Amino acid sequence: MTQSADQISNGQLVAELEATRRQLRDAQQMAALGELLGTTTHEFNNILMSVINYAKMGLRHSDEATRTKSLEKILSAGQRAAKITKTVLGAARNRSESPEPTDLATIVGDVMMLLEREMRKYRIAVDCELQPTPPALAVGNQIQQVLINLVINARQAMPEGGRMLVRLQNDPAAKVIELTVRDWGTGIAADKLPHIFDRFFTTKDGPDASGKGGTGLGLAACKEIIDAHGGRIRVESTVGKGTAFVIKLPVAPAAGASNTVAAALPATGVFNAGASQQT
Numbered sequence: 001m002t003q004s005a006d007q008i009s010n011g012q013l014v015a016e017l018e019a020t021r022r023q024l025r026d027a028q029q030m031a032a033l034g035e036l037l038g039t040t041t042h043e044f045n046n047i048l049m050s051v052i053n054y055a056k057m058g059l060r061h062s063d064e065a066t067r068t069k070s071l072e073k074i075l076s077a078g079q080r081a082a083k084i085t086k087t088v089l090g091a092a093r094n095r096s097e098s099p100e101p102t103d104l105a106t107i108v109g110d111v112m113m114l115l116e117r118e119m120r121k122y123r124i125a126v127d128c129e130l131q132p133t134p135p136a137l138a139v140g141n142q143i144q145q146v147l148i149n150l151v152i153n154a155r156q157a158m159p160e161g162g163r164m165l166v167r168l169q170n171d172p173a174a175k176v177i178e179l180t181v182r183d184w185g186t187g188i189a190a191d192k193l194p195h196i197f198d199r200f201f202t203t204k205d206g207p208d209a210s211g212k213g214g215t216g217l218g219l220a221a222c223k224e225i226i227d228a229h230g231g232r233i234r235v236e237s238t239v240g241k242g243t244a245f246v247i248k249l250p251v252a253p254a255a256g257a258s259n260t261v262a263a264a265l266p267a268t269g270v271f272n273a274g275a276s277q278q279t
């Protein structure tokens with residue numbers, strides 16, 4: 001009898017735990033969306049400043065050369081704003097919430113365009129090595145969320161500025177695409193490494209000057225998303241040298257082929273905390 005009472009309460013506990021995990025996942029998604037919105041708003045503000053300043057300059061100077069230059073600057077600022085709304089926000093809005101053949105290079109390009117100015121502000125040079133890859137079977141918005149988390153973490157690991165590499169590689173034999181985000185920042189101490197994918201594990205005091213970081217949910221969300229994709233995420237890190245996060249995602253089956261990975265891709269909240277590894 002006691003056992004069955006225990007079972008009931010265990011069942012309730014499991015259900016409650018699952019509900020809490022779902023809420024956390026939603027919270028991280030909102031945080032990532034907030035970050036995206038914050039960055040975009042900031043970016044738009046910069047563009048507007050540029051438009052206003054060049055318009056003033058054009059009005060102040062009557063010579064044709066200055067006016068032409070001002071109009072050119074205003075035009076390119078306007079074009080950049082249009083590109084952001086069309087590409088980044090448009091893509092984010094239109095992307096499906098279920099896995100579909102997804103071009104990862106486009107997602108990398110969008111994220112880098114959106115974070116370009118922030119990276120410049122923090123003096124981070126970003127190298128992108130994008131090999132041609134077949135489409136991955138992925139939920140585009142979720143992969144975007146993962147990439148933003150990893151890139152912001154990498155940026156925060158280099159408070160004095162530095163270099164970062166985002167690489168896309170095809171592994172046809174394994175039918176996976178490899179996405180790597182590598183930084184040459186602080187690195188992660190060996191005793192911390194097993195915990196970085198745990199929820200709420202953070203070594204940051206709180207959000208930085210641009211309002212990012214410090215909740216300790218970023219990597220937990222990344223791992224959850226990649227696991228749900230049937231992919232892998234692993235980390236290599238050396239203190240003082242830097243860190244690399246390597247993600248493997250399944251290649252989308254050719255059109256017409258039966259889609260077994262998609263069927264195995266519920267938005268599950270279950271993952272093995274502490275499954276991080278140093279390789």
Ligand SMILES: Nc1ncnc2c1ncn2[C@@H]1O[C@H](COP(=O)(O)OP(=O)(O)OP(=O)(O)O)[C@@H](O)[C@H]1O
Nearest residue numbers: 153154157196202203204213214215216217218219
């Ligand atoms: N590229 C990196 N270099 C060094 N340490 C890192 C890197 N990425 C993650 N970490 C470590 O792992 C911890 C957890 O990262 P995670 O992204 O989950 O949380 P966070 O960045 O602290 O906060 P947030 O949830 O707001 O992103 C970080 O606090 C940091 O100590």
Ligand SMILES: [Mg+2]
Nearest residue numbers: 153213218219
């Ligand atoms: Mg983070």
